[in-house]
Amino acid sequence: MNNVMSNKKVIALYVAPALLLIIALIYVPIVQTGYFGLMKWNGIGEKEFIGLKNYAKLLQDSVFWESALHSFLLALFSALSLIGYLFISFILASKVKGADLLRKIYLIPMLLASVAIAQLWLKIYHPTNGILNTLLVSLGIDNPPAWLAETDLALYAIIIPIIWQYAGFYILIYYAALKNIPESLIEAAKVDGATSLQIALQIKLPLIMNVVKVTIVLAVVGSLKYFDLIYVMTGGGPNGSSEVMASYMYQKAFKSFDFGYASAVGFFLLVICLVVTYIIRRLTVANDDIN
Template identity: 70%
Template sequence: MNKVMSNKWIIALYILPALLLVAVLIFIPLILTGYYGLMDWDGIGEMNFIGLENYISALQDGKFWDSAWHSLLLALFSTISLIIYLVISLILASKIKGASLLRKIYLIPMLLSSVAIAQLWIKVFNPTNGMLNHILMAVGIENPPAWLAEPNIVLFAIFVPILWQYAGFYILIYYAALKNIPESIIEAARIDGATPFQIAYRIKLPLIMGVVKLTIVLAVVGSLKYFDLIYVMTGGGPNGASEVMASYMYKLAFSSNDFGYGSAIGFLLLLITLLITVIVRKVTATKEEIQY
């Protein structure tokens, strides 16, 4: 077996199917997207080469930068929400009563499609008969807002179901990492007189910091390319107040039939995501990882 696996040709043969799959599904579409961004094209007819005109127009497009800012806000809120998910995971991992049931409840949003979640929260945010406004009126607020129709608050209203949708995913990751910590380490800390807060902050958190860094990258990248729930709930409205980069790209390419400009926006979205990912990795990088 060692002789076989030391043969470079055999190793290349093993990884070739995976490389072909990655090339066909990822790299070739990315290259084509960048290429289409150099064209004036409606997606069906003849393509006309216009060079970097689409990219220059995108960099001068106020709507594009507004959508980029909204995506960055979502990334920021997603990253901050990781603190809440981590706290919940620490509580669930501390052997409280009902922890098993709570883990299952938190996973429910992951099992629902984004369209179903969007329809659910549209009903919650309904200004006339929605559950949220009924609660607000019951506590004395006479004129609650139309959550999905007011430009100043629609973006933050949409962030709530997005963060709720992925809560179970991150809680599950943190919970698995916490349960992987040897119980002997926790027991030794208890014998030394450490409080639950000290155990969580000074022992558990440093031991899972590698996982925390990974979830930060996942949260940022996922937020920058987020599309489906926002498109179903508001379509980027009202008047672009909830537009993100992915939804703006979709509108240009498939609603306005400006496939070349939409492709340029999509390729810029890729470059921005890569740049921010590198920055996040640099910021969260440490020289040493704690081993146990």
């Protein structure tokens, strides 16, 4: 068996099917997207090569940059929400009563489709019959806001259900990482007189820091390319106030039928995600060196 697995031809034979799938499903579409960005194309007719005009137009497109700002705001709030998820995970992992039930409750949003979550929160945010405004009226607020119809509030109103949707995912990751910490380390710290706060910050948190770094990348990059719930709830409105890069790409492709420009937006979104991932990894590596 060892002789077979040390044979490079056999290894290549085992790896080839997965490698071909990755190339066909990931790398080929990426190259095609970049190529289509060089074209003037409505998605059906003949393609016209126009070089880098779509990319040059993109750099001067104020609507795109506004949608990029919205995506980065979503990424920022998603990253900050990890602090809350981490705090909840510490509580659940400390053998609190009912932790198993709470863990299952937190996972419920992950079991729902994004469209179902969007419909649920549309009912919550309804300006006249929604639970939120009904509660505000009962508290004496006569004119509660129309959350999804006001340009200053729409984006932030959508960020809340997005954070709620993925809470269970990150809490479960942190909880699993905390439960994998050897109990002997915790007991030794208690014997040495460490408090619960000291154990959490000086023992548990450093031991799961690699997991935390991975979740930061997942949260930020996932937010930059987020689309479905925003599209269902507002479609990028009102007046583009909740437009993000992915929804702007969709609008250009399937409503304006400018597939060439939409491909340029998609390829540029990929580049942004790669750059942000690289920056986050460099910052975390720098912190490792300091430690």
